[in-house]
Amino acid sequence: MQYKPNIYSQTSHIVGFTDYLKPPKAFHDVNVEELLWRASMSPRIRGHPFHFVPKVAFMFLATNQTSNVKKVDGNARMHPESPVFHERSQEVEWGMVSLIEAVRRLLANALLDILNQHFVLLSETCIPLYNFSTVYSYLINSTRTFVEVFDDPSSVRYYLSNYTRITVDQWRKGWAWFAIDREVAIESISDRQYFPEFLKCKGHCFPDEHYLPTFVHLKFAARNANRTLTWVDWSKGGPHPMEYRSPNVTAALLSSLRSGYGRKCEYNGRSTDVCFLFARKFMPDTLDNLLRLAPQIMYFST
Known part of the structure; x- marks a missing residue:
C-alpha cells in the first residue's frame, strides 16, 4: 500500500485593505x-496599493x-463626566511636563488611523478662519510643516543643566499650536x-513651548516653515494671550485675522497673505456671533 502523508492546509487570517483602512475604535x-x-x-514602501484619500x-x-462644545450639544455646561469625555480625560497641568505627555498621547491615537496624514493641535478656544475645503487643501498640499521655532534668549531660564543631550545653542522656543505631517508625528512620538x-523638568518650565520646537529644529529644520497657523494676540503681554469676548467678534475682526493684519508669509x-488658518482665544460667549458671521466671512454653509 502506497503511503500518502496527510497534508493539512491552514490559512491564517490576513487583514485586507478594507479592514486595514477602517478607522480604529475610539476606545x-x-x-x-x-x-x-x-x-x-x-x-x-512608499506609496499606497489602494485608493487613498x-x-x-x-x-x-x-x-x-469646553462650553462651546456643550452649547452646540444643547446643554448648559461642560463636565468631564459628559459622554464626550467620560472615562477618557486625564489630568494635565498648565506649564508642566504633563502637557507634552498629553500631546504625545493625542498624536499616538491619531496615528493609529493610517489615513491621517496631517496633525493639527488646537484648543477648545480655537476657531477656524477659513472653511474646511480651504483648510484641508492648505494642509494636504503643503510641502512644509508648521511649527513655530525661534531662538529666544529669555527662554534659556527654563533650560536645566541636567539636559545633557541638548545644548543651549540648540534650545528653541515656539507656541504650542502646530500642524505637522505623518513623518514628523511618528518621529516625535518615537523620540x-x-x-x-x-x-x-520639575515645576513650571513650560516644555510645551520648548520640546517640539527644539526637536523639529534639530531633526526637521529644512522642512519646517518656522511659523504657526494659529493666530494668537500677545500684544498685552503677560503669560496668557488676549481673550476675545462677544463684543469683540465683528466682521472686521475676522477679516483682519484672516489676512493676518496685512502680513505676508x-x-x-x-x-501669500493666507498665513493663519485658525485663531484663539475665543471665549464661549462669542459662539453666537461666530455662527452668525461664519457664512458671510468664512463662507461656511448655513
Missing part, C-alpha cells in the same frame, strides 16, 4: 507604552470648560533621545 484598552509602540509603526486629524487639548530630557515657495 481601546492599551496602556501608554503599548499605544506609542503601535503608533510608531510605519510602512517602509488622506485625512487631517484635528486634535484638541481642551480644558473642562528616545530628546523627549526623556524634558521629563526631567511663504507657502510652497510663493508669497
Whole structure:
C-alpha cells in the first residue's frame, strides 16, 4: 500500500485593505507604552496599493470648560463626566511636563488611523478662519510643516543643566499650536533621545513651548516653515494671550485675522497673505456671533 502523508492546509487570517483602512475604535484598552509602540509603526514602501484619500486629524487639548462644545450639544455646561469625555480625560497641568505627555498621547491615537496624514493641535478656544475645503487643501498640499521655532534668549531660564543631550545653542522656543505631517508625528512620538530630557523638568518650565520646537529644529529644520497657523494676540503681554469676548467678534475682526493684519508669509515657495488658518482665544460667549458671521466671512454653509 502506497503511503500518502496527510497534508493539512491552514490559512491564517490576513487583514485586507478594507479592514486595514477602517478607522480604529475610539476606545481601546492599551496602556501608554503599548499605544506609542503601535503608533510608531510605519510602512517602509512608499506609496499606497489602494485608493487613498488622506485625512487631517484635528486634535484638541481642551480644558473642562469646553462650553462651546456643550452649547452646540444643547446643554448648559461642560463636565468631564459628559459622554464626550467620560472615562477618557486625564489630568494635565498648565506649564508642566504633563502637557507634552498629553500631546504625545493625542498624536499616538491619531496615528493609529493610517489615513491621517496631517496633525493639527488646537484648543477648545480655537476657531477656524477659513472653511474646511480651504483648510484641508492648505494642509494636504503643503510641502512644509508648521511649527513655530525661534531662538529666544529669555527662554534659556527654563533650560536645566541636567539636559545633557541638548545644548543651549540648540534650545528653541515656539507656541504650542502646530500642524505637522505623518513623518514628523511618528518621529516625535518615537523620540528616545530628546523627549526623556524634558521629563526631567520639575515645576513650571513650560516644555510645551520648548520640546517640539527644539526637536523639529534639530531633526526637521529644512522642512519646517518656522511659523504657526494659529493666530494668537500677545500684544498685552503677560503669560496668557488676549481673550476675545462677544463684543469683540465683528466682521472686521475676522477679516483682519484672516489676512493676518496685512502680513505676508511663504507657502510652497510663493508669497501669500493666507498665513493663519485658525485663531484663539475665543471665549464661549462669542459662539453666537461666530455662527452668525461664519457664512458671510468664512463662507461656511448655513
